[in-house]
Amino acid sequence: QAEAMIASKKMDKEYLPIAGLADFTRASAELALGENNEAFKSGRYVTVQGISGTGSLRIGANFLQRFFKSSCNVYLPKPSWGNHTPIFRDAGLQLQAYRYYDPKTCSLDFSGAMDDISKIPEKSIILLHACAHNPTGVDPRQEQWKELAAMVKKRNLLVYFDMAYQGFASGDINRDAWAVRYFIEQGINVILSQSYAKNMGLYGERAGAFTVVCSDAEEAKRVESQLKILIRPMYSNPPLNGARIASIILNTPDLRKEWLVEVKGMADRIISMRTQLVSNLKKEGSSHNWQHITDQIGMFCFTGLKPEQVERLIKEFSIYMTKDGRISVAGVTSGNVGYLAHAIHQVTK
Amino acid sequence: LAAYRTDEGQPWVLPVVKKVEQVIANDHSLNHEYLPILGLPEFRANASRIALGDDSPAIKENRIGSVQSLGGTGALRIGAEFLRRWYNGNNNTATPIYISAPSWENHNSVFVDAGFKDIRTYHYWDAAKRGLDLQGLLDDMEKAPEFSIFILHACAHNPTGTDPTPDQWKQIAAVMKRRFLFPFFDSAYQGFASGSLDKDAWAVRYFVSEGFELFCAQSFSKNFGLYNERVGNLTVVGKDADNVQRVLSQMEKIVRTTWSNPPSQGARIVATTLSSPQLFAEWKDNVKTMADRVLLMRSELRSRLESLGTPGTWNHITEQIGMFSFTGLNPKQVEYMIKEKHIYLMASGRINMCGLTTKNLDYVAKSIHEAVTK
Numbered sequence: 001q002a003e004a005m006i007a008s009k010k011m012d013k014e015y016l017p018i019a020g021l022a023d024f025t026r027a028s029a030e031l032a033l034g035e036n037n038e039a040f041k042s043g044r045y046v047t048v049q050g051i052s053g054t055g056s057l058r059i060g061a062n063f064l065q066r067f068f069k070s071s072c073n074v075y076l077p078k079p080s081w082g083n084h085t086p087i088f089r090d091a092g093l094q095l096q097a098y099r100y101y102d103p104k105t106c107s108l109d110f111s112g113a114m115d116d117i118s119k120i121p122e123k124s125i126i127l128l129h130a131c132a133h134n135p136t137g138v139d140p141r142q143e144q145w146k147e148l149a150a151m152v153k154k155r156n157l158l159v160y161f162d163m164a165y166q167g168f169a170s171g172d173i174n175r176d177a178w179a180v181r182y183f184i185e186q187g188i189n190v191i192l193s194q195s196y197a198k199n200m201g202l203y204g205e206r207a208g209a210f211t212v213v214c215s216d217a218e219e220a221k222r223v224e225s226q227l228k229i230l231i232r233p234m235y236s237n238p239p240l241n242g243a244r245i246a247s248i249i250l251n252t253p254d255l256r257k258e259w260l261v262e263v264k265g266m267a268d269r270i271i272s273m274r275t276q277l278v279s280n281l282k283k284e285g286s287s288h289n290w291q292h293i294t295d296q297i298g299m300f301c302f303t304g305l306k307p308e309q310v311e312r313l314i315k316e317f318s319i320y321m322t323k324d325g326r327i328s329v330a331g332v333t334s335g336n337v338g339y340l341a342h343a344i345h346q347v348t349k
Numbered sequence: 350l351a352a353y354r355t356d357e358g359q360p361w362v363l364p365v366v367k368k369v370e371q372v373i374a375n376d377h378s379l380n381h382e383y384l385p386i387l388g389l390p391e392f393r394a395n396a397s398r399i400a401l402g403d404d405s406p407a408i409k410e411n412r413i414g415s416v417q418s419l420g421g422t423g424a425l426r427i428g429a430e431f432l433r434r435w436y437n438g439n440n441n442t443a444t445p446i447y448i449s450a451p452s453w454e455n456h457n458s459v460f461v462d463a464g465f466k467d468i469r470t471y472h473y474w475d476a477a478k479r480g481l482d483l484q485g486l487l488d489d490m491e492k493a494p495e496f497s498i499f500i501l502h503a504c505a506h507n508p509t510g511t512d513p514t515p516d517q518w519k520q521i522a523a524v525m526k527r528r529f530l531f532p533f534f535d536s537a538y539q540g541f542a543s544g545s546l547d548k549d550a551w552a553v554r555y556f557v558s559e560g561f562e563l564f565c566a567q568s569f570s571k572n573f574g575l576y577n578e579r580v581g582n583l584t585v586v587g588k589d590a591d592n593v594q595r596v597l598s599q600m601e602k603i604v605r606t607t608w609s610n611p612p613s614q615g616a617r618i619v620a621t622t623l624s625s626p627q628l629f630a631e632w633k634d635n636v637k638t639m640a641d642r643v644l645l646m647r648s649e650l651r652s653r654l655e656s657l658g659t660p661g662t663w664n665h666i667t668e669q670i671g672m673f674s675f676t677g678l679n680p681k682q683v684e685y686m687i688k689e690k691h692i693y694l695m696a697s698g699r700i701n702m703c704g705l706t707t708k709n710l711d712y713v714a715k716s717i718h719e720a721v722t723k
Contacts, residue, residue: 241614
């Protein structure tokens with residue numbers, strides 16, 4: 001619908017400002033931080049349009065390399081999205097890790113994470129997945145987020161949130177942004193990368209945003225100026241199409257309502273596939289505990305399958321997943337979930 | 350910013366673009382899925398073909414590659430990142446980069462941010478004779494360390510509007526070949542400069558025919574009027590197919606950490622247009638419309654200045670080409686133009702010819718006359 005509106009308006013194709021479409025960046029900040037967030041209302045933030053999640057992460061990485069002199073170390077959860085490491089490395093930063101996924105339980109190694117984070121040198125950079133951790137699907141519970149926030153505050157770490165699935169994870173945009181907002185409320189000035197690839201299905205349009213929460217609006221202005229100096233020699237100014245679609249959706253009340261329903265629809269379908277997979281496994285007679293499949297959230301699921309089992313699935317059942325046992329739940333349908341459960345049971349019984 | 354304007358002083362969405370956007374909007378088989386890392390295949394092949402020519406020996410010999418990029422800037426940056434990593438050794442940040450004096454101011458930042466440490470200028474604009482300082486340019490190339498990288502404007506030099514003649518390009522190519530200098534072309538105005546795609550690509554094609562390996566950063570912002578869609582292409586011409594494949598494989602790694610994959614909308618418009626004979630013809634027509642208007646403004650401005658008897662010579666206005674003109678006005682005269690006449694030039698005396706219309710030609714000519722005579 002937003003595309004039809006745009007087509008009917010017959011707009012020109014003039015360059016966007018370096019920082020992108022203003023209506024889009026403001027709406028992005030509001031979506032992430034919440035309209036009642038003090039940082040948002042006071043304007044003590046800057047948001048620039050980025051080339052989807054990757055481009056936004058990269059702007060942030062380059063910004064840190066140039067201006068964050070306290071540390072050149074970025075701590076990623078173990079494991080993290082495969083592209084995080086090369087992005088930060090190409091920006092000139094060094095990569096470290098903190099424990100995150102517990103393969104024994106297929107869930108969060110919370111004590112391991114807290115232990116490692118407590119030892120991170122002060123003022124280092126820590127990257128956190130805001131929701132729907134990629135690739136494990138394992139997210140901290142709210143009480144755990146609270147403890148994480150206290151710890152990073154104690155260690156005086158710079159927090160970089162990667163939020164690629166807001167709305168797509170639980171179906172509720174506020175719930176999915178809870179950690180980001182909580183950290184800000186605790187006085188942690190986070191930096192944040194957002195993507196609209198999944199939650200608006202705008203994959204190839206490359207709509208994203210990079211935000212820095214600052215101490216005040218003055219600092220935000222200075223940061224914006226430096227971000228523009230970074231962006232201009234990369235690609236001058238960002239592509240309009242995706243940002244304009246996203247902006248119209250976010251800023252038009254009726255369309256925004258529709259979008260919230262649609263994104264919940266996507267999230268619900270994923271959640272329902274998880275539920276069906278587990279119930280089908282039970283029906284197959286599997287005696288294993290598959291609770292992690294429904295405990296995990298988002299597009300991906302770390303099944304706990306071992307490499308040998310994965311290989312059998314590929315060879316004998318033509319079911320494709322990565323060697324670490326990760327499946328894309330988005331690829332599961334009511335038409336194939338039975339077959340999937342059957343195959344998993346065959347290789348694990 | 351540098352953008353084309355109609356005679357009414359308005360932005361112009363090309364008629365062929367409007368038509369193609371409708372086609373795309375009505376094609377329900379299309380979706381918003383990710384493009385491949387290197388971009389839309391039909392776009393890449395067609396874009397490089399436009400630069401190199403249908404009968405390019407490099408295309409025939411299958412030794413070209415293309416990287417869809419975010420505008421011309423994105424193509425320059427990806428090319429620069431590759432060269433810093435893999436050209437003249439591994440991660441050799443000391444390879445000298447030569448940029449024309451003057452040049453588009455963002456050239457410098459692109460290569461600095463890509464990691465190069467030794468950015469130099471080469472003589473280009475001769476302010477005294479208001480033309481190309483060919484001898485200075487050739488001398489700089491003779492003295493440049495072997496394997497230095499030279500940023501060459503394929504046509505419509507920004508900001509001077511002064512291009513080498515074919516004969517001068519031949520001299521430039523001869524020195525570059527002898528000194529093993531790497532040509533990195535910036536082609537932001539193909540078709541927009543002379544009105545002819547082939548004429549505006551002559552220099553790039555000549556270098557290819559002389560056996561050079563080269564990069565050509567193409568922008569479709571101006572010639573397609575697709576400014577905010579960020580449509581660009583980095584054309585790679587290599588020694589052989591194997592070489593090019595290896596280059597593209599490394600390009601993928603660079604793209605993956607910069608923007609992952611490029612935006613689809615603009616590339617689709619260009620690909621659809623270039624791959625249909627009818628739409629292609631319409632596009633060339635639209636491009637010629639833009640180029641002709643600028644050429645007309647040049648000749649009209651020059652003739653008015655000559656009629657007014659404005660001191661100095663004004664043939665450079667019609668000898669220069671493209672969107673910009675180095676008027677030759679000095680800073681004081683420029684200040685007069687801006688403050689007293691509200692005509693906006695850069696301190697360098699650069700004027701955007703697209704800002705001229707049949708309605709303001711007289712005013713602009715008179716203002717220049719005043720600025721020079723008072």
